[in-house]
Amino acid sequence: MTRILVIGAAGNTGRPIAEGLTAEGFTVRTATRDTRPPVAAAAEHVRFDWADPSTHAAALEGVDRMYVLAPGLVEDPSTLMIPVLERALAGGVRRVVLLSASAVAEGGPGLGQVHHFLRTHAPEWSVLQPSWFMQNFISPVHHHHAGLQRDGVLVTATGHGRVGFVDAGDIAAVGVRALADAASHDTAHVITGPQALGYDDVAAILSRVTGRPVRHVHATPEEAQRHLQATGMPEAYARFLTLLDTSIRDGAEDRVTDTVLRVTGRAPRDFESFARAQGNLWH
Ligand SMILES: NC(=O)c1ccc[n+]([C@@H]2O[C@H](COP(=O)([O-])OP(=O)(O)OC[C@H]3O[C@@H](n4cnc5c(N)ncnc54)[C@H](OP(=O)(O)O)[C@@H]3O)[C@@H](O)[C@H]2O)c1
Numbered sequence: 081m082t083r084i085l086v087i088g089a090a091g092n093t094g095r096p097i098a099e100g101l102t103a104e105g106f107t108v109r110t111a112t113r114d115t116r117p118p119v120a121a122a123a124e125h126v127r128f129d130w131a132d133p134s135t136h137a138a139a140l141e142g143v144d145r146m147y148v149l150a151p152g153l154v155e156d157p158s159t160l161m162i163p164v165l166e167r168a169l170a171g172g173v174r175r176v177v178l179l180s181a182s183a184v185a186e187g188g189p190g191l192g193q194v195h196h197f198l199r200t201h202a203p204e205w206s207v208l209q210p211s212w213f214m215q216n217f218i219s220p221v222h223h224h225h226a227g228l229q230r231d232g233v234l235v236t237a238t239g240h241g242r243v244g245f246v247d248a249g250d251i252a253a254v255g256v257r258a259l260a261d262a263a264s265h266d267t268a269h270v271i272t273g274p275q276a277l278g279y280d281d282v283a284a285i286l287s288r289v290t291g292r293p294v295r296h297v298h299a300t301p302e303e304a305q306r307h308l309q310a311t312g313m314p315e316a317y318a319r320f321l322t323l324l325d326t327s328i329r330d331g332a333e334d335r336v337t338d339t340v341l342r343v344t345g346r347a348p349r350d351f352e353s354f355a356r357a358q359g360n361l362w363h
Pocket of ligand 1: 088091092093094111112114128129130151181182215248
């Protein structure tokens, strides 16, 4: 029986991955920083914190494959993640699937180091490199939430740059195949939705769907960073996100890929369908 550890199992991708693998008959061990299991049907649950080594042994015991994503708001997650992954591989884990991002190249800082480590050390591996999540516009913990809810504004330094926004459910569907398929994919999957949209387009769709005016404020990088810090975000992380905004402005995310259709056999969801399916946004 293959046992699969799913880290971040209460999150946007971890939860549907844990549910999907459980439905396919795998023994799924969910891991979160909470003692309460997030997925009732999953076989096992452990408390796991990248930053708390006392939680690592029980999480890794008897595991064959694992899904990993970074600890939140950490500038360089590789220093916490690579020692745990070394321990996992030494203990018999064969396959690791990492959630990285389209904006992070293999070998680059942070998750780029983890990507490189897995490609060169794990017997079986895949790296999910999604573009920006559609969930960013609805999640109550995302930095866009307060501005959308309070003032109907999206503040970015992305200008007219476009992004292949993707539903986290479609990312998870690719992740389920990377974890479940008998043959490991051993590749990096760049994952997008079906269209590249600017934040002006997103604002127009959100206005249409909610019946409430939503506006994209074209901020300078300095204004965007100040706006992020005003939400309580640490300065270094706000600087990093602003840098990503300017790379979107310069065209880095203006692409769509066929990964979701090719790997899962079904087309990815478009942004308007996603927004309509949410019901009452920002309440
Ligand atoms: N949002 C985007 O547009 C986007 C785009 C590309 C890539 N990504 C990648 O997606 C990841 C975040 O996804 P998300 O925004 O959808 O968030 P999410 O998966 O819904 O939530 C973050 C998860 O990380 C877990 N976590 C945070 N700190 C942890 C720690 N110290 N130890 C163990 N688990 C920890 C949390 O688990 P608990 O249940 O324990 O709190 C939570 O489940 C990031 O790695 C990011 O690079 C995001």
